[in-house]
Amino acid sequence: MRASLRALAGAVVTVPITLLGLALVTFLIGRVMPIDPVLAILGDRAPEDVVARTRIEMGLDRPLPVQFFRYITQLLHGNLGNSVMTSHPVTEDIAHFFPATIELATAAMLIAMLIGIPLGVFAAVRQGSRLDNVVRVFCLTGQSVPVFVLAMLSLLVFYAKLGWAPGTGRADVVFQDMVPEVTGFLTVDTLLAGDWDSFRDAVAHLAQPAGVLAWFSIAYIARMTRAFMLDALSGEYIITARAKGLSAARIIWRHAFGNIAVRLVTVLALTYAGLLEGAVITETVFSWPGLGQYLTVSLLNADMNAVLGATLVVGLVYVVLNLLADMIYRMLDPRVR
Amino acid sequence: MNALTRDWLLSDSPASRRQAAWGRRYRLWLQFRGHGLAMAGLCVIVFVVFVSALAPLLAMQDPGAQDLAARLAPPSAAHWLGTDELGRDLYSRLVYGGRITLGMVLAVVVLVAPFGLAVGCVAGYAGGVADKVLMRVTDIFLAFPRLVLALAFVAAMKPGVESAVFAIALTAWPPYARLARAETLTFRNTDFVAAVRLTGASASRIVLRHIAPLCVSSMIVRVTLDMSSIVLTAAGLGFLGMGAQPPSPEWGAMIASARRFMLDEWWVPAIPGLAIFVVSLAFNLLGDGLRDVLDPKQS
Amino acid sequence: MLVEIRNLSIRFPTPRGETEAVRGVSLSLGQEKLGIVGESGSGKSLTARSILKLLPSNARISAERLAFDGTDVLSASEADMRAIRGRRAGLILQDPKYALNPVMTAGSQIAEAWRAHRPAGARAGRKEAAEAAVDLLAQVQIRDPGRVAGAYPHELSGGMGQRVMIAMMLAPSPDLLIADEPTSALDATVQAEILRLIEDLVSRRGMGLILISHDLPLVSHVCDRVAVMYAGQVVEELPARDLRHARHGYTRGLLECLPSLIHPQQRLKVLNRDPAWLDPTGVPR
Numbered sequence: 001m002r003a004s005l006r007a008l009a010g011a012v013v014t015v016p017i018t019l020l021g022l023a024l025v026t027f028l029i030g031r032v033m034p035i036d037p038v039l040a041i042l043g044d045r046a047p048e049d050v051v052a053r054t055r056i057e058m059g060l061d062r063p064l065p066v067q068f069f070r071y072i073t074q075l076l077h078g079n080l081g082n083s084v085m086t087s088h089p090v091t092e093d094i095a096h097f098f099p100a101t102i103e104l105a106t107a108a109m110l111i112a113m114l115i116g117i118p119l120g121v122f123a124a125v126r127q128g129s130r131l132d133n134v135v136r137v138f139c140l141t142g143q144s145v146p147v148f149v150l151a152m153l154s155l156l157v158f159y160a161k162l163g164w165a166p167g168t169g170r171a172d173v174v175f176q177d178m179v180p181e182v183t184g185f186l187t188v189d190t191l192l193a194g195d196w197d198s199f200r201d202a203v204a205h206l207a208q209p210a211g212v213l214a215w216f217s218i219a220y221i222a223r224m225t226r227a228f229m230l231d232a233l234s235g236e237y238i239i240t241a242r243a244k245g246l247s248a249a250r251i252i253w254r255h256a257f258g259n260i261a262v263r264l265v266t267v268l269a270l271t272y273a274g275l276l277e278g279a280v281i282t283e284t285v286f287s288w289p290g291l292g293q294y295l296t297v298s299l300l301n302a303d304m305n306a307v308l309g310a311t312l313v314v315g316l317v318y319v320v321l322n323l324l325a326d327m328i329y330r331m332l333d334p335r336v337r
Numbered sequence: 338m339n340a341l342t343r344d345w346l347l348s349d350s351p352a353s354r355r356q357a358a359w360g361r362r363y364r365l366w367l368q369f370r371g372h373g374l375a376m377a378g379l380c381v382i383v384f385v386v387f388v389s390a391l392a393p394l395l396a397m398q399d400p401g402a403q404d405l406a407a408r409l410a411p412p413s414a415a416h417w418l419g420t421d422e423l424g425r426d427l428y429s430r431l432v433y434g435g436r437i438t439l440g441m442v443l444a445v446v447v448l449v450a451p452f453g454l455a456v457g458c459v460a461g462y463a464g465g466v467a468d469k470v471l472m473r474v475t476d477i478f479l480a481f482p483r484l485v486l487a488l489a490f491v492a493a494m495k496p497g498v499e500s501a502v503f504a505i506a507l508t509a510w511p512p513y514a515r516l517a518r519a520e521t522l523t524f525r526n527t528d529f530v531a532a533v534r535l536t537g538a539s540a541s542r543i544v545l546r547h548i549a550p551l552c553v554s555s556m557i558v559r560v561t562l563d564m565s566s567i568v569l570t571a572a573g574l575g576f577l578g579m580g581a582q583p584p585s586p587e588w589g590a591m592i593a594s595a596r597r598f599m600l601d602e603w604w605v606p607a608i609p610g611l612a613i614f615v616v617s618l619a620f621n622l623l624g625d626g627l628r629d630v631l632d633p634k635q636s
Numbered sequence: 637m638l639v640e641i642r643n644l645s646i647r648f649p650t651p652r653g654e655t656e657a658v659r660g661v662s663l664s665l666g667q668e669k670l671g672i673v674g675e676s677g678s679g680k681s682l683t684a685r686s687i688l689k690l691l692p693s694n695a696r697i698s699a700e701r702l703a704f705d706g707t708d709v710l711s712a713s714e715a716d717m718r719a720i721r722g723r724r725a726g727l728i729l730q731d732p733k734y735a736l737n738p739v740m741t742a743g744s745q746i747a748e749a750w751r752a753h754r755p756a757g758a759r760a761g762r763k764e765a766a767e768a769a770v771d772l773l774a775q776v777q778i779r780d781p782g783r784v785a786g787a788y789p790h791e792l793s794g795g796m797g798q799r800v801m802i803a804m805m806l807a808p809s810p811d812l813l814i815a816d817e818p819t820s821a822l823d824a825t826v827q828a829e830i831l832r833l834i835e836d837l838v839s840r841r842g843m844g845l846i847l848i849s850h851d852l853p854l855v856s857h858v859c860d861r862v863a864v865m866y867a868g869q870v871v872e873e874l875p876a877r878d879l880r881h882a883r884h885g886y887t888r889g890l891l892e893c894l895p896s897l898i899h900p901q902q903r904l905k906v907l908n909r910d911p912a913w914l915d916p917t918g919v920p921r
Binding site for chain 1: 688717726729736739740804
C-alpha cells in the first residue's frame with residue numbers, strides 16, 4: 001500500500017502544478033496574445049464606458065505577474081468571467097452544457113468498450129485468421145477516418161437514405177423540455193420521470209452520435225487490446241495454464257486477459273479523455289447541445305471568456321482522468337505494489 | 338540495380354563507414370519492401386507529394402475560378418470531379434488542397450520533432466534537476482487536450498494556416514520529448530558512450546553526435562504515425578473554420594462549406610473527405626511498416 | 637506403459653523450407669524415472685511436451701505411435717487432451733518467475749489446479765480448494781504455507797516458486813510428472829533440495845517422471861534410465877548406473893568434459909563434434 005500512498009502524494013504535488021501550467025497557458029492566450037484583451041473579451045461592439053471599466057477591472061495596467069495572480073484567485077473562486085454571447089457567467093453556461101457532452105462521451109465509451117475489447121481479444125486468440133485480418137484492417141481504417149466525415153456519412157445513410165435514425169439534436173421537437181432536468185443526462189432524466197416515449201426518443205437520438213464518436217475509439221481499443229493480448233499469450237504462464245488442463249475460455253480470460261486488465265484501464269481512461277475531445281467536432285455535426293458546441297459557437301463569436309473557460313474545464317477533466325488512470329494502475333498491479 | 342552495386346551493398350565485410358551505412362539502409366529497404374501494405378502507404382504518400390508539388394501543372398483550372406451557372410455539377414468531362422457550391426472545379430481544388438494539408442503536416446513535424454528530440458535528449462543525458470524540470474514541463478503540455486487548446490490558441494490569433502500549425506505544434510511535441518528521453522536513458526549507460534566520454538568528448542558532442550542519431554529511427558516511426566493524426570486534427574480545425582480560411586481549398590474547410598449539400602450532391606463534401614481518409618490511412622500504413630522494420634519492440 | 641513414443645518427428649516451417657527439430661525419436665516409460673539429457677536445440681523439451689501436445693501451433697507432429705497410458709495422443713482432440721493434462725500428467729517449467737501467473741497469488745493458482753480436476757461429485761468449493769492449496773504447500777516442505785499461499789510469484793524466491801509449481805502440478809494427483817529443466821534457473825544449493833523433493837514425491841506417489849536437463853550427472857543421480865539426445869535424435873539410452881560405460885561418442889564426450897576434483901587435469905577437455913552423429917541412424921557407435 002505504501003507505493004500507492006506515495007503515488008498519491010506525488011499526484012497531490014503534480015496535479016496543482018499541471019493545472020497551474022494550464023491556467024498560465026490560458027492566461028497567456030487570453031491576456032497576452034490578443035492585441036487588445038478587453039476587446040477580445042467584450043467584442044468590438046461594446047460601448048466605450050464598458051470597455052474602460054473592464055480595462056480597470058481586469059487590472060491591465062498592472063504588471064503581468066500581478067495580473068496572473070488575480071486571474072488565479074478568480075479561478076479558485078470559480079469565476080470564469082462572463083460570456084459576451086449569453087451574458088451569463090461562463091461557469092453557469094458550462095454547467096448547463098457539460099452534462100450533454102458527458103452523456104455523449106459515456107455512451108460512446110460504453111459502445112467502444114463493449115465492441116473493442118472482445119474484438120481485440122478474439123483477434124489475438126485467433127492470430128493470423130481471417131477474423132484477425134479483418135480486425136487489423138478495421139483498426140487501421142478506423143483510426144484514419146476524420147470523425148466529421150463519418151458523422152456526415154452516417155447522417156446521409158442512416159437518417160436520409162434509410163430512415164433508421166432520427167435527425168440531429170438531442171430530442172425531437174415534440175419531446176423537448178418534457179421532463180424536469182434532474183441530472184442533465186436526458187436518458188437518465190426521462191427514466192426518472194417515467195416518460196417512456198421521451199426515453200426512447202432520447203436514446204434514439206443518442207445512438208448515432210455516440211456510435212460515430214465511438215468509431216475511432218473502437219479501433220484504438222481493439223488495437224491496444226490485441227497487442228496486449230498477443231504479448232500476454234506468449235508468456236510461459238500460459239503454457240503452465242494449458243498444462244493444468246484448464247478450459248480455453250478460462251485461459252483466455254482469467255489468465256491472459258487478467259494480466260492485461262491493468263494496462264487496459266489506462267488505455268480506457270485515455271480513451272475517455274480523447275472522447276471528450278472528439279465530442280467537440282461530433283457535437284457540431286449533430287447539433288448536440290454540449291460543451292463542444294458551446295466552444296465552437298463561442299469561437300465563431302470570438303467570445304474569449306467562454307472559449308478559455310471551456311478550455312480550462314476540459315483541461316481540468318483531462319488532467320484528472322490522466323491522474324485517475326495512473327492511480328488505478330498503481331493500485332491494481334500487484335507488481336507495482 | 339546491377340549485380341555489382343547489390344553485392345557492394347550487401348557485402349559482409351564493408352570496407353568503409355559509408356559502405357556499411359548504405360548497406361544497412363539497403364537491407365532495411367529490402368525488409369520494408371516485403372510489407373505489402375506499408376509499400377502501398379508509401380506509394381500513396383509519394384503520389385500525393387508528387388501531385389501537390391506539381392499542382393499548378395496538374396490542376397486543370399484555377400481553383401478559385403467561380404462559375405455560378407455550373408454550381409454543384411456532377412463529375413463530367415469538363416470538371417473531372419464536379420463543381421462545388423460556387424461552381425469551382427473540385428478536382429483543381431482537391432489538388433491544391435493537398436498542398437495545404439501536406440504543407441501543414443510538414444510544418445508541424447519540422448517544428449515539433451527537433452524540439453522534442455532536443456528536450457528529451459538533454460533531459461535524459463543531463464539528469465538531475467534539469468531532467469526533472471524539463472519532464473515536468475513536458476508532462477504539463479502532455480496533459481493538455483490537443484484540439485481544444487489548439488482552438489483556444491487559434492481564437493486568440495487570427496484564424497489561418499499559420500495559427501493552426503502553431504496550435505497543433507504546441508501540444509504535439511511532448512510525446513517526442515518523452516520518447517527521446519527514454520531512448521537517451523537506455524543509451525546513456527552503454528559502454529560505447531562511456532568509451533567516447535573517456536576520449537574526452539564534451540557532453541554536447543556526445544548528445545549531438547552519438548546519442549541523438551540513435552534516437553532518430555524510433556522518432557521516424559513516431560513521426561510517421563503521428564502525421565496521420567496531425568492530418569486529422571488539421572482537417573478538424575479546417576472544418577471548424579479555424580484553419581485555412583476561405584477561399585483557400587483546404588480539405589476540411591471544403592467539407593464544412595459543402596455540409597448542407599450532403600444529402601443530394603454528396604460528392605462535394607465526400608471527395609475531400611475521402612482524400613483526408615486516404616492520406617491519413619497511408620501515413621498509418623507507412624508508419625506501421627516502418628515500425629516493424631526499424632523499431633519492432635515499440636508496439 | 638505410461639508413455640509410448642515410436643519414431644516421433646516434429647517439423648517446423650521456416651523461410652528456407654521445413655526444418656526437423658525432432659527426428660525419429662523412440663522412447664517408452666513405465667512407472668519409473670527417465671532422464672532426457674541434451675544441449676539446447678537437441679529437441680528434448682519438444683519431445684516431452686509432445687506427450688501433452690503442448691507444442692507451438694506451427695509445429696507438425698508425426699509418429700508411428702504417440703500414446704499416453706493407452707490413449708493415442710496424435711489423434712486426440714483438444715478436449716481429450718484437456719482431460720489428460722493436469723489430471724493424468726503434469727508439467728513443470730524452468731523459471732517460476734515466468735511460468736507462474738504474475739497477477740494471481742500462489743495459493744489461488746494451486747487451488748485452481750486442484751478444483752479443475754476434482755472427480756465428479758466431489759466437493760470443489762473455494763474454501764476446500766484454498767485449504768487443499770495450503771496443505772499441498774506444506775507437502776512441498778514450505779515452512780509457512782499460509783503466508784506463501786497469499787503471496788504473489790514475484791514475492792517468492794526461485795526455490796519457493798518451484799515448490800509452488802510442484803505443488804500446483806501435484807494437486808490433481810497425476811500419474812506422470814514431466815519436469816523441463818526444473819532446476820536450471822536456481823542456485824546450486826537450492827537445486828539439490830528441489831531435486832530431492834521431486835524424487836521423494838514421485839516415489840511416494842508411485843508416479844512416473846521424465847526429467848529433462850542439460851546436466852548429465854544431475855540426471856544420473858535421480859533417474860533410473862537416461863536418454864541422451866543430440867540434434868533431434870536419441871543417440872544413446874542406458875540405465876543410469878551404467879553411465880560410465882556409455883559407448884556413443886557424444887555421451888562419452890559429455891562425460892569426459894566434466895571437470896573432476898578427484899582426477900584434476902592440466903587442460904579441460906572440449907567436446908569434438910563428429911558430423912557422423914548427425915546421421916539418422918539411431919545406432920550408438
